[in-house]
Amino acid sequence: MLMLSCLNRTSNTKQPIINQIEIDEQTSHQLEGLEIYMRSTDFTGHITNIKINTQKLPDTAPDDSLIEELHTVNAGVIETFVGTPTNKIEFKIITEEGETIQFEKEIIISLCLSNNELSWAGSGSVFPATSLFIQKATKIKNSQPFNASPDFCK
Amino acid sequence: MSEFNHRFEVGLSHALDYTTNFKPKVRRGIYDNILIAQIADKALQIEKIPPWVATAKKEIGTAEVVGAKANPRILEYFKSSKFWGEDDSGGANAWCGSFTAWVMEQHNYTPPKAAYRAKSWINFGTKIKEPIIGAIGIKSRTGGGHVAIILGKSKDGKQYYMLGGNQGDKVCVKTYSKTVWTDWVVPPGFNTKGYTLPVYKGEATKAGKEA
Numbered sequence: 001m002l003m004l005s006c007l008n009r010t011s012n013t014k015q016p017i018i019n020q021i022e023i024d025e026q027t028s029h030q031l032e033g034l035e036i037y038m039r040s041t042d043f044t045g046h047i048t049n050i051k052i053n054t055q056k057l058p059d060t061a062p063d064d065s066l067i068e069e070l071h072t073v074n075a076g077v078i079e080t081f082v083g084t085p086t087n088k089i090e091f092k093i094i095t096e097e098g099e100t101i102q103f104e105k106e107i108i109i110s111l112c113l114s115n116n117e118l119s120w121a122g123s124g125s126v127f128p129a130t131s132l133f134i135q136k137a138t139k140i141k142n143s144q145p146f147n148a149s150p151d152f153c154k
Numbered sequence: 155m156s157e158f159n160h161r162f163e164v165g166l167s168h169a170l171d172y173t174t175n176f177k178p179k180v181r182r183g184i185y186d187n188i189l190i191a192q193i194a195d196k197a198l199q200i201e202k203i204p205p206w207v208a209t210a211k212k213e214i215g216t217a218e219v220v221g222a223k224a225n226p227r228i229l230e231y232f233k234s235s236k237f238w239g240e241d242d243s244g245g246a247n248a249w250c251g252s253f254t255a256w257v258m259e260q261h262n263y264t265p266p267k268a269a270y271r272a273k274s275w276i277n278f279g280t281k282i283k284e285p286i287i288g289a290i291g292i293k294s295r296t297g298g299g300h301v302a303i304i305l306g307k308s309k310d311g312k313q314y315y316m317l318g319g320n321q322g323d324k325v326c327v328k329t330y331s332k333t334v335w336t337d338w339v340v341p342p343g344f345n346t347k348g349y350t351l352p353v354y355k356g357e358a359t360k361a362g363k364e365a
Binding site for chain 2 (some may be wrong): 014026027029030032036068071092093094095099100101102103112114117119121122123124125126134151152154
């Protein structure tokens with residue numbers, strides 16, 4: 001009886017299990033984030049060979065000294081999970097001056113599409129290209145229907 | 155003393171000064187009481203500030219740690235937004251949304267889903283057309299957004315003073331052109347009556363870095 005109650009308590013504190021792998025709370029949130037981004041953005045892919053070119057943007061509002069930088073990112077696509085399948089992409093990230101943009105060698109990333117241009121979808125839109133996340137992305141890709149939020153990328 | 159009591163006493167003191175020094179001929183008695191109540195109410199309105207503004211101000215100076223290590227306080231902000239990041243620096247882990255989530259959580263408001271993303275804050279609470287002190291502003295631009303709490307405006311009204319996280323890699327007050335802010339929200343159920351957007355008189359730096 002005591003053993004049973006201990007077992008129950010232990011099982012209540014565990015996080016959800018994906019393919020028999022026990023995951024921590026942070027990873028659980030990140031997997032949830034992957035699903036939110038995949039279901040809300042226009043492109044999600046497993047990318048590699050990432051090259052970033054940064055340039056200063058013209059100052060459109062000199063009164064507030066706001067200087068922005070445009071980071072143009074080119075990468076090869078290993079697999080497209082959401083969006084038109086492709087083998088290479090280019091996307092834009094705009095930050096204020098001095099923000100460092102760095103990625104791991106291989107990542108899963110979700111992007112927004114506007115005027116035929118892919119762009120940064122926001123904090124938390126980059127995921128590790130591990131088997132856990134690739135499996136999750138594949139599972140989401142194969143699940144239907146997608147209820148994408150039209151406002152998400154506006 | 156509670157913040158309300160303090161503000162009430164300040165208001166009452168202004169009212170008493172007013173009746174004593176500027177209206178000596180006003181009849182004493184019920185008329186005085188009405189006048190005092192009206193002026194006290196006016197004084198209270200002038201000083202009305204949502205309570206989360208003080209909470210956010212106390213965080214000014216919280217800054218990123220360069221390199222792989224992170225400021226434990228910023229990791230607390232991450233926790234409030236359910237963000238999984240372990241590194242507080244770099245554009246991919248921009249934490250303005252997480253900071254706003256932490257501030258709101260201190261006042262028992264539940265942050266929106268995916269609060270780590272600046273633009274998610276559009277779905278928080280109630281939208282308002284014109285900002286009041288303490289309103290949450292969202293900067294929706296293609297390729298990167300931002301979210302921060304407004305403290306006031308410039309004398310000419312063309313600039314806003316925004317208190318936010320990840321502004322130059324820290325929590326601080328910065329000036330922005332008013333035109334870059336696309337949406338304003340206040341927490342659910344918050345009554346904006348009597349709140350205004352004052353001219354900001356504190357310290358601030360010009361907008362520089364965020365993401």
